[in-house]
Amino acid sequence: MTLFLIVTLNGLTLAALYFLAASGFSLIFGLMRTVNMAHGALLLLGGYVGYSIVDVTGSWGLGVVGGGLAAALAGAIVQAGVLGWMQGDELRQTLASIAISIIMADLMLWYWGGLTYQVELPDALAGGQRLPVLGVGYANIRLALMGFALVVGIGLWFLIQRTRFGAVIRAGVDDQDMLRALGYPINRIFVIVFALGGMLAGMAGVVAASALSIAPGTDLQFLLSSLVVVIVGGMGSIGGAALGALLVGLAEQYGLAYAPTYGVVFTFAIMVLVLAVRPQGLLGKAEL
Amino acid sequence: MNKLKMAASALALCAMAVPASAEDVKVGVISILEGAFAALGQDGIRGAELAVLETGGEVDGNKIEVITMSSDASPDSAVNAARKLIEQDGVDIIVGPLSGSEGLALRDLSKSYPGVTFLNGSSAAQDTTLRDSSDNFYRFGGDGAQWMVGVGDYAFNDMGYKSVAVIAEDYSFPYTQVLGFMTEFCEAGGKVPEKFWTPIGNKDYSSVVYSIPQDVDALFVALGGADAVNFLTQYSQAGGEKPIIGGSITIDQSILDSKGPFKKLLVGAPAGTPTVGDYDGDEWKAFTASYTEAFPDGFSAPSIFAHHYYMSAKAAMLALDEVDGDLSDDHAAFRAALNDLTFTTPTGGTMRLDKNRNGVIDNFVTEVYEREDGSLGNRVVKVVRDVDQLLGQDEEVFLASGPVSRDNPSCP
Numbered sequence: 001m002t003l004f005l006i007v008t009l010n011g012l013t014l015a016a017l018y019f020l021a022a023s024g025f026s027l028i029f030g031l032m033r034t035v036n037m038a039h040g041a042l043l044l045l046g047g048y049v050g051y052s053i054v055d056v057t058g059s060w061g062l063g064v065v066g067g068g069l070a071a072a073l074a075g076a077i078v079q080a081g082v083l084g085w086m087q088g089d090e091l092r093q094t095l096a097s098i099a100i101s102i103i104m105a106d107l108m109l110w111y112w113g114g115l116t117y118q119v120e121l122p123d124a125l126a127g128g129q130r131l132p133v134l135g136v137g138y139a140n141i142r143l144a145l146m147g148f149a150l151v152v153g154i155g156l157w158f159l160i161q162r163t164r165f166g167a168v169i170r171a172g173v174d175d176q177d178m179l180r181a182l183g184y185p186i187n188r189i190f191v192i193v194f195a196l197g198g199m200l201a202g203m204a205g206v207v208a209a210s211a212l213s214i215a216p217g218t219d220l221q222f223l224l225s226s227l228v229v230v231i232v233g234g235m236g237s238i239g240g241a242a243l244g245a246l247l248v249g250l251a252e253q254y255g256l257a258y259a260p261t262y263g264v265v266f267t268f269a270i271m272v273l274v275l276a277v278r279p280q281g282l283l284g285k286a287e288l
Numbered sequence: 289m290n291k292l293k294m295a296a297s298a299l300a301l302c303a304m305a306v307p308a309s310a311e312d313v314k315v316g317v318i319s320i321l322e323g324a325f326a327a328l329g330q331d332g333i334r335g336a337e338l339a340v341l342e343t344g345g346e347v348d349g350n351k352i353e354v355i356t357m358s359s360d361a362s363p364d365s366a367v368n369a370a371r372k373l374i375e376q377d378g379v380d381i382i383v384g385p386l387s388g389s390e391g392l393a394l395r396d397l398s399k400s401y402p403g404v405t406f407l408n409g410s411s412a413a414q415d416t417t418l419r420d421s422s423d424n425f426y427r428f429g430g431d432g433a434q435w436m437v438g439v440g441d442y443a444f445n446d447m448g449y450k451s452v453a454v455i456a457e458d459y460s461f462p463y464t465q466v467l468g469f470m471t472e473f474c475e476a477g478g479k480v481p482e483k484f485w486t487p488i489g490n491k492d493y494s495s496v497v498y499s500i501p502q503d504v505d506a507l508f509v510a511l512g513g514a515d516a517v518n519f520l521t522q523y524s525q526a527g528g529e530k531p532i533i534g535g536s537i538t539i540d541q542s543i544l545d546s547k548g549p550f551k552k553l554l555v556g557a558p559a560g561t562p563t564v565g566d567y568d569g570d571e572w573k574a575f576t577a578s579y580t581e582a583f584p585d586g587f588s589a590p591s592i593f594a595h596h597y598y599m600s601a602k603a604a605m606l607a608l609d610e611v612d613g614d615l616s617d618d619h620a621a622f623r624a625a626l627n628d629l630t631f632t633t634p635t636g637g638t639m640r641l642d643k644n645r646n647g648v649i650d651n652f653v654t655e656v657y658e659r660e661d662g663s664l665g666n667r668v669v670k671v672v673r674d675v676d677q678l679l680g681q682d683e684e685v686f687l688a689s690g691p692v693s694r695d696n697p698s699c700p
Contacts, residue, residue, distance in 0.1 A: 010492070014494075109326060126525075141525065212522075213514055217489065253495045256493075260486055261485055261694070263487065
């Protein structure tokens, strides 16, 4: 029983990380219909930059913000410099973003090398807690991770549901042409949303580098998990990303604990099931 | 007129003779240059390059050309890399691959290319050479079981561990490592109540961490690269305090040079390995010195990968020298030279092959210690010389125990 509860807790914390990674991906898709395959590369870039900042300054918070900003800048450049030129041509954008992700991965391998990096945690997060009831040690960083994901999730919800900028994004999701006709600078909005998505990815990268570790290849792992999460949850919906992350995180952890050899299958079984029964994702809107 | 003809034909003969005695020998090196093993794979390439550098880039007037290819730890990527090297680049010799199951795949592939000689890089699955071996596939090194010789015994008798849980990646190389450890450990009377096989490249080990039984004395961890870093970090964060016994690449220098707070957990941990960064043998010191001189951006000492790619490339260079670069008749003379080759390894032992073309090696039991500058190194506790692939057992008995797998061996 203790094991089951612990594994559930593990699933929740992993889901928090997946949510952080996937929310930006989903946001970008929701507004622009761009499947940004460079999302994993943005995440890894954020992680590396965060590591370097923490290494120099010793401040973890600064590292998270710095990693997020670096990825936001990179995201904005990707949209303004490349993907913006082919707006509306989703296939070309997807292919171009794959190219960008490969180029970025190689540049990062060149600069940071192939070592495995871990971000040094501040003292408050470094140790473990004795959990009440269960009586086992649990890493602080993983508990903090859940809090972090909650804050980000609520922040995003507030931004999108309660602010004027959010209203513009929602309008863009529903009817881009109308928004353009009303005189909104849609290209600038695209760049801002891309930067926001990059920022989320970059922060997720630093958090992933703290709770787990980052190395070449991490980009593709998180891209894959983000894809699965948004396919399960529904493209373009923050709630969907949360639900998808929850399902995928729990499936992965139960798999690892109870059937380690076949654990990977569970995640994809969920995806296949969702695609078969509800192709737009659990909380996604059907395309017209 | 006749004189002119003679001169012309003499000239033609010379022209033909020159490339015949000074042909380029193309060596393809396959290693993992992407993903979690990228840093380790890069070091393998350094090892192969070092052996070629030592010859000055040519053997008996034959220029050695090195072409590198990346695989991604999957068998089919290694096969693709080898096919590309053979069919597009026309290589004569392949050095590689890095990882266990890749080695099995290239062993099979080598049977369809009798005109190419394959020298294993650092892949260490048992059956690459033990069962169904291939005449043109050579391993100047050991398998994962040979690399653990001495550790099971040390863990039981010297450290006093009676019961050990195993955490290892789910493929051929860790199976072989676990066999090497358990062969001695179980024979001494130890128990292994539980084994956790995790997918390669797994990030989140927390659920494995909490499944580890509380009543074991130690953990045998056979994970490599980022996987080892992730597991050890999460284990220490969860308050885990069991002592660690390391596999050969769990506590390689490349892991000790990685960055992160997990490393405290490793101090004092024993491991089995054919490569020790801080070994103080004269040959090793000389090897380390030439490695650091040739590759200032390398690790602080050659890793197990640099060491093994070096030995294979070295063997190829020595055998080439013996036959004056003659690779005619499907490498017949070259292979005979390889079969009979003996040379002194960087660890001071004598490398030679058994009848399956698998190396007889030196192995070390090591322990992690903290150097004065705070970085970590491995120091030698025990050297076991002349370890063969049968681990000193009778061939028939050894083969009868069957191929390694998740459940073989077993001693709960």
